[in-house]
Amino acid sequence: MSTIIFRTIAPYIAALAVLFSIFVLLRGHNDPGGGFIGGLIAASALSIYGIAWGVAPVRRALLVHPIALAGFGVFLAAFSGFxxxxxxxxxxxxLWVTLHLFGVEIPLSSVMLFDTGVYFTVVGAITTIALTLEEPEQE
Structure with missing residues (x-):
C-alpha cells in the first residue's frame, strides 16, 4: 500500500504514535500503561512507517539494529533488578530516589528503569519481526 495519501500521512502518524508511546511508558507502573504497551505502540508506529516507505528508511531512522535495542532493554531491566x-x-x-532540580522534586524509581528496559526490549523485538516480514524475499 504505497498510495500518495498514505505516504504523506504516515510520518505524522508514526511521530504521534511514538510520542503517545512515551506518554504511556511514563504514565507509570501502577496505572494502565507501562513499558510493554508503550513498546507495542512504538513498534506499530515504526511498522506503519515501514509499510509506507519501506524497510531501509526505518533502519536509518533507528540508528541501531533493532536486536541491539532489544538486548539493551534486557540489560536495563536486569540491571534495575540488581x-x-x-x-x-x-x-x-x-527503590526510590528524589532529585531536587531548580526547586522541583523529581521522584525516580527502579521500577521506572525496569519499565524502560521492557519498552526497549519490546520495541526491538517487535520491530525486528516486522522489518523481517516487510523485507522483500531474496532468492
Missing part, C-alpha cells in the same frame, strides 16, 4: 542487592533488598525490589 540495584536492590546493593542496598540489601531482594531482587527487583522497588
Amino acid at each position: 540495584l536492590s542487592f546493593f542496598v540489601g533488598k531482594g531482587f527487583l525490589s522497588g
Whole structure:
C-alpha cells in the first residue's frame, strides 16, 4: 500500500504514535500503561512507517539494529533488578530516589528503569519481526 495519501500521512502518524508511546511508558507502573504497551505502540508506529516507505528508511531512522535495542532493554531491566542487592533488598525490589532540580522534586524509581528496559526490549523485538516480514524475499 504505497498510495500518495498514505505516504504523506504516515510520518505524522508514526511521530504521534511514538510520542503517545512515551506518554504511556511514563504514565507509570501502577496505572494502565507501562513499558510493554508503550513498546507495542512504538513498534506499530515504526511498522506503519515501514509499510509506507519501506524497510531501509526505518533502519536509518533507528540508528541501531533493532536486536541491539532489544538486548539493551534486557540489560536495563536486569540491571534495575540488581540495584536492590546493593542496598540489601531482594531482587527487583522497588527503590526510590528524589532529585531536587531548580526547586522541583523529581521522584525516580527502579521500577521506572525496569519499565524502560521492557519498552526497549519490546520495541526491538517487535520491530525486528516486522522489518523481517516487510523485507522483500531474496532468492
